[in-house]
Amino acid sequence: MKRSTAITLLGAGVAAWAGFTYFSDDSVSAAAYEDVQQCAADGRPREACERAFAQANEEHQKSAPHYARREDCEAEFGSGACNTLPGAPGGSAGSFFVPAMAGFLLANALNSGYAAQPLYRPCSDANDPRCRGSSFSGGTAGGSGGRWFFTSTGERVATGGGTTTVGRSAFTGHGSVATLSRGGFGARAASMGGGRS
């Protein structure tokens, strides 16, 4: 038989799916690395590791947590860990302090569409007078010697290879974001009336 055996349509307004909240653990399988070498040593193609690093660095430029004062940044990430970011978002160039990127996180699924994300090392040295004990998003590094890292959305992950699980927001950002404008698509259709073939 060359045809479908049965056809069912859910029909318009399948509102039952809206929200989809019964999947409470909205999670993504991922791996965290401190650098390209560690990533390659974990058995991934070096080229993929380099691409992930570059992608994470690009995200870092855009979404690193930023602070108006150096001491606020160092309180979270430690002495000497923060620098100005040229052209930081939300203010005049060079006026914000951001932590250095200390690693990167990549989603395991091929074609996930997720860009690799930057990771940051929380301030964990008890002898560092600047260190406030890492209140960054409520996590603490404890005694694990800096092997804990944070995503830019504040989720804690361990580096060193192997699979870890993070919330989807680690890749997509928190829930809602600031929409700058709308209406940047659709002009051609409005002027021509439809676009199909």
Added chain:
Amino acid sequence: MHRLNLAPRANWRAEAERVGFTFHTSEDGKPYWDESACYAFTLREIEEDIEAPTAQLLDMCYQAVDYVLARETLLARLRIPRFLWETIAESWRRRDRDLYGRFDLCYGGTAPVKLYEFNADTPTGLFEAAVFQWLWLEASRASGTVAANADQFNSLHERLIDAWRRFGIGRDTLHFTCARGSEEDRVTVDYLRDCAEQAGIAAKFLFVDEIGITADDRFTDLEDLVIIRLFKLYPWEWLAAESFGHALARDAARIIEPIWKMILSNKGLLAVLWEMFPNHPLLLPAYFEDDPKAASLGERYVRKPLLGREGANIEIVGAGTAATREPGPYGEEGYVRQALAPLPDFAGNRPVLGSWVIAGQAGGMGIREERADVTSNTARFLPHIIVD
């Protein structure tokens, strides 16, 4: 292959509306869905003359993506914006999955089919082929209008649901979008969304002009949530040319059809295929208009804009025939010329076969019919059957 005159069901309009096929009749009252006739094929015709060549053409098209990406002169000739070249190459290297496409084929019962064009980016006519044509067959078998064992080349619905399952969308929300104002586009998108939901995907719709952008070039929906995966029934070249187009270089991985389809949805593909596979039996000779070899087509040929849709601006050029020119807004970007292969003629009716590919495989067919030389958006959709 032959054409059978049939008595339309008395209630076909109500049946169409019941399943959401609202554009069954055009604005000027002419039927778009036309069950006053159907085309009948043998299984051998379907499998050997249509299904297998469709698979072969798709394979050639995939080879053409490699071929074009290796030649910047061709990317330029296809008028693909330079700022997207690397994004396209990366999307192809990643093998971003594609959902669907429709080959328009010249066939009147005699092999080989000839490729008129490939609608690789924004094909429509899907709901009527996948669903309403299937429902028509069920009803027509039951009423005795067609043989009780009549089959159809149409596993589109099953294949679409299966294809969505394999996209790896997981628990992300899949957004669907199209332009405002086209009932046909909206029905197509709603149907694909229905299939995605049946595959367990959470889906949401918004119009293309409702898409928002953030300061760092992410796309957002009306609730200010970042759009993670987007299915768009809206031409890639329009998105690229519009004011949010710059952000596509960043977000292309999230969009279906994938951005590498820009290479295949361009009518310049016809010239590229002829260059790659000269004299291939499934192809018609085709050249870019500015290629001196275009003169080899002689006095009669078809002139198609590189980025045209729905037959608009297609022109049959030739001595001895009245000039046939479809009006429309396309053509600024250049033209290809293709050898003329007249549509087959069934007592004045001129069908073109639309052979569908879903997730890389041939899976069904829809037929559009016109009483003119160029198939335009006023062509009627006729169902088909397989009987031996």
